[in-house]
Amino acid sequence: MSDWLEGCLADSIASLDAGVSVNAEDRPHGAGEIGVLKTSAVSGGTFHPEQNKTVVERERHLVAEPVQGDSILVSRMNTPALVGESCYVRDPQPSLFLPDRLWQLKPKNRSIVDMRWLSFTLQSAACRRHVEIHATGTSGSMKNLPKSKLLALPVRYPAPEEQVRIAQILDTLDTAIHDTESIIAKLKAVKQGLLHDLLTRGIDANGELRLAQAEVPHLYKESPLGWIPKAWNASVVDIEFTVDSGITLGAHRAPRSHPRKYLRVANVHRARLVLDDIAELEASDSETAVRALEPGDLLVVEGHASTDEIGRCAIADESVRGMLFQNHLFRLRPKRLLPSYALLWMNSAFVRAYWRCEAATSSGLNTINRSKLRRLRVAVPTPEEQEMIAGREACLASRIKEETRVLGKLKTEKSGLMDDLLTGRVRVTPLLESTAPLMHQPTAPIVQQPAAQTRG
Incomplete structure (x- = not known):
């Protein structure tokens, strides 16, 4: 350069x-x-x-x-x-x-x-x-x-011509990044609307989203949850789950002879677990036998400063089998509900609205009352329909995850190219003069990296 x-x-x-x-x-x-x-x-x-x-x-x-x-x-x-x-x-x-x-x-x-x-x-x-x-x-x-x-x-x-070529390359990546961000935003909006419909209307025997109650009133019935499909039941958490509280922390829980990994509020986000920081506490074999997590258990956050985050729920998978959980988390173990469907319901707009109305506030912290958790209403479709609802959501979530992966890859590529092109470590050369008549057509830039140069 x-x-x-x-x-x-x-x-x-x-x-x-x-x-x-x-x-x-x-x-x-x-x-x-x-x-x-x-x-x-x-x-x-x-x-x-x-x-x-x-x-x-x-x-x-x-x-x-x-x-x-x-x-x-x-x-x-x-x-x-x-x-x-x-x-x-x-x-x-x-x-x-x-x-x-x-x-x-x-x-x-x-x-x-x-x-x-x-x-x-x-x-x-x-x-x-x-x-x-x-x-x-x-x-x-x-x-x-x-x-x-x-x-x-x-x-x-660089020379003005090379500045333009560098900007063209990075502009192309920027456009791809913005397009992917737009796709992700649209998919998330679609998912939010679809979830509302899935949890209020469900899927019919033909695998299609059931028509709204106003269009086919004979397919619905009144319930404490409002209008629900006739094949569904309106239940409560106390009937559909076993509810347990976690282990109370304190000085006596400092890990000594029986250290056990456990999950805290910080590990439980909405619909996902964050496991990059797992703590340990002291717990006996008997406590572990009672409170050890199993795949399919739901963890619900008991208290949070933000009303939008209170009651956020994640599902335990194989990676946390046998771990314990602290007392500011509730464990909901489904009795007959499909865990993946139960997770959708516990993070639904209906449940979040319930907590905004029913949560208690003390010292700036919004908390869930155990008795009100037990009385929380749950819509219960047939097992077959639960599986279809969860599958439809999982398909859309997978698409969002893939687009997010692509976005991350594009951003990494842009960062690397910026470092290379803006320092001159990798040179962008104009096309040969003989190709000048073709310059009005879209043309891929020619990128050269001298063999003698190294990244440093």
């Missing part, structure tokens, strides 16, 4: 211009209105124009710095993790303006610096390290990035 020019950001940027603070309503602007961006408009290297507030009429004349196209925005004041966050803005946003906490970078000469390439440079690991070193402020929750320090960011400048 000897042909790259060594310099700093100030060599290509004429100014960093911020907006002003104005009074605004906390809602996105509408037609005929103007908006001022929130700092959250710059997030994850992406511009989110919907993250804005409507400027009040009397202060519209005060706004400054409209969002321009082919520009870069940088968060100059934010939390330690987000200060210096940046994004590229492709198209102008004439009705959106910057607040005082965001900068807009304006180049000296667009013919010698590609702003899309520069935006990737500002998102690189090297830039992140530079920001972490130079961000100032005594507050642990808020940091400031001095303008002079950002302009002093070391930058290696």
